[in-house]
Amino acid sequence: MTSQPQPERLGSEEVRHIAALCRIGLTDEEVEQMRDELTSLLGEVRVVQGVDTTGVEPTGHAVEVDSVMRDDEARPSMTVEEVLSNAPVREGDYIRVQAVLEE
């Protein structure tokens, strides 16, 4: 394992790009703060890049699991009332949302 140099401070454009990908709004001040915090966190985790993993298969789950199928049988599902019971804004039997298609 070799130690990695500290990564360069993340650019503000890069932080904005990441924030846009995961749809978290950030103020300009928060972008600046995240540049430092993410840079320091990336410095912490970059040490993995020093490990020789030639020919090593990745592990997704630590315990072997196969795809699980069930029989295609009809069975009860939640009622409309249950599904809508936590809706932030309800209109009749619908969830009200902002317009998706712009005019």
Next chain:
Amino acid sequence: MATPLHYMSLRELSDALHRREVSSVELATAHLDRMEEVEPRLGAYLAVTGNLALGQAEEADRRLSEATGGPLTGVPMQLKDNISTTNVITTCASRMLEGYVPTYDATVTRRLAEAGAVLLGKGNMDEFAMGSSTENSAFKNAANPWDTARVPGGSSGGPAVAVAAGEAVFALGSDTGGSIRQPASLCGIVGLKPTYGLVSRYGLIAFASSLDQLGPLTRTVEDAAMVLNAVSGHDPLDSTSIAQAAPDYTKDLDQGVKGLRVGVVREYFGDAVDSGVARVTHQAIARLEELGAEVEWDVSLPMSDIALAVYYILAPSECSANLARYDGVKYGFSDQETDGMWAALEATRRHGFGPEVRRRILLGTYALSAGYYDAYYLKAQQVRTLIRQEFAAAFKKVDLLVTPTSPTTAFRLGERVHDPLAMHASDICTVPVNIAGIPGISVPCGFVDGLPVGLQLLGPHLSEPTLLRAAYAYQQSTDWHTHHPEL
């Protein structure tokens, strides 16, 4: 002096309930009274379900009077607030789920209800189980009952405090990188993270799906085995649930450790580990040796040092995917002030998530994004294979590994909350276990300056019977579990 009701073990209380020496209603009432007394100083609960508990207790008393109850019937407990409970608020200690009321039970909730356990309420935690001190709870801090100026650990801080302070007989927590074992250690109780897939995750609100596992927090090892009996076993609703029948974990507890090969992992006693913690842990291992275990005092697992880095790539990556569902449309917090769908979505996620959750989503999104996926996420998954293989090789030579559970005793509230790297370091002894999917248990093994220390025992996949047997043998030879905080 006789042990007060709220500090008796699950085994003792279960026996007393079945002998009808105490009723479930009396037990629930005693715990609700205890909560009224100590909860303002401790913050173990986000919701108390007093009326529900008394109703369940009456039903339990009916079953007990008909002699149809099981070992958990009538026993009051707490569930961490990321475990879904029908008609009972489940917030993950997040503004994002403030007011969220599930319409279905987690499998563990259903199994415990069927077993007749009585729900006292929902346990405080770090928001979405991300943290090691419970200070990331959006609603309130929890305090360590041994010193209320200190943290209880996390993320299952509420469950650990409730059990340590006599506010519940047992609790169920979740453990993604140490979130059951580390708070159990810091609060002086037993915490078990079972093998990945042994306990169904259905209805556990997801953080990092390949690492999350549910497990018990109890005051004794025997109690942990009793709770594991009730919640383990195959569940068709969780595709990663192990498809085999779970044994009776209480059966061979008293078989001792004679001839058991136990390895002491050198890397877990490095510079980060407090000298007092290391001393107490070594004394506990010497006790195992006196009890007949064959101790291999210098086992090396060199990949241990890299596990924290692997964890802080994998867990945020999985969290960024799992938490993408919080869009303010179908449930949860929803910003209604902002115009425009995308702007409202960004505002919902900005205000609904706290700083640590936002940080992890951003870090995980970065690690999964185009251009960085191979260097971070894929690389971490490859190193994960090496960590798994290293554990597997060690378990060819020894039956169990022993380490400290936490590198330090409970730290002060506020001490690490603004320093994510220092907070992450709290997990160095526990995260490798989740990465490898193996089981681990923390059992009280002494005190340093009046604060509890935990001994961590690790075994290969599905070695819970051996793990519990060794922890039980150790606990029976000590009286640490009979020490309780003065409140």
